[in-house]
Amino acid sequence: MNSASTRSELKAGVLALQGDVREHLAALAAVGVQAVAVRRASELEDLDGLILPGGESTAMDRLIRAFGLAEPLKKFIASGRAVYGSCAGMILLADRLAEPAVDLAGQPQRTLGGLPVTVRRNAFGRQRESFETELEFAELSEPERPVHAVFIRAPWVEATSSGVTVLATVRIEGIDRAVAVRSGNILATSFHPEVLTQEGNHAELRVHELFAGMMRQNREVLPGAEVSRKV
Ligand SMILES: NC(=O)CC[C@H](N)C(=O)O
Numbered sequence: 001m002n003s004a005s006t007r008s009e010l011k012a013g014v015l016a017l018q019g020d021v022r023e024h025l026a027a028l029a030a031v032g033v034q035a036v037a038v039r040r041a042s043e044l045e046d047l048d049g050l051i052l053p054g055g056e057s058t059a060m061d062r063l064i065r066a067f068g069l070a071e072p073l074k075k076f077i078a079s080g081r082a083v084y085g086s087c088a089g090m091i092l093l094a095d096r097l098a099e100p101a102v103d104l105a106g107q108p109q110r111t112l113g114g115l116p117v118t119v120r121r122n123a124f125g126r127q128r129e130s131f132e133t134e135l136e137f138a139e140l141s142e143p144e145r146p147v148h149a150v151f152i153r154a155p156w157v158e159a160t161s162s163g164v165t166v167l168a169t170v171r172i173e174g175i176d177r178a179v180a181v182r183s184g185n186i187l188a189t190s191f192h193p194e195v196l197t198q199e200g201n202h203a204e205l206r207v208h209e210l211f212a213g214m215m216r217q218n219r220e221v222l223p224g225a226e227v228s229r230k231v
Pocket residue numbers: 053054055056057058086087088089091121122152153154155
């Protein structure tokens with residue numbers, strides 16, 4: 001039997017259709033999690049968790065539909081296993097988009113949903129398309145040490161429903177904008193802790209550690225829940 005609950009090592013997938021897949025695979029490996037690229041529904045079966053990487057959410061949405069992955073991914077998210085979306089991944093996890101992109105046929109982009117928030121794409125405006133800053137981030141190890149956060153045409157969380165915890169904010173024009181949130185098994189950040197700095201180190205590994213902790217906790221909450229883990 002090859003189910004998540006019978007393996008001692010945590011195993012996480014990174015959706016590998018588009019975006020910064022390699023960086024997330026490397027960050028997971030760096031925190032001691034077995035990491036695999038996911039392109040097919042069958043590859044979701046024995047995972048403890050899944051990362052939706054940064055990239056371009058409209059392109060990812062198109063590829064998700066083209067590969068028949070929308071329903072399997074929605075089921076995975078609903079199964080309670082840990083899911084983490086960075087940047088475009090946050091957009092894909094949002095239940096609602098403030099201003100979804102519209103394709104040539106006039107169709108608004110769709111999301112997978114699961115995270116009960118409203119997300120605004122490319123929210124920081126032209127002057128701040130890409131920037132780096134130090135953030136306070138709740139729930140991380142060494143909470144007094146700020147997170148080095150890299151934002152690239154990033155979204156923010158504009159509104160949250162109850163049950164959503166805001167873990168980090170950035171103050172823009174006097175308003176604190178949520179850039180890291182958690183709701184149950186779902187974690188999302190507007191920024192990219194997985195990217196490499198000029199020194200070749202990950203910008204931040206503690207977010208992936210938090211994600212690994214969510215996977216570990218899940219194993220305790222859902223011991224031997226093989227049936228519900230099947231996607
Ligand atoms: N770095 C990113 O993932 C950017 C997200 C991108 N702006 C989008 O809408 O999908």
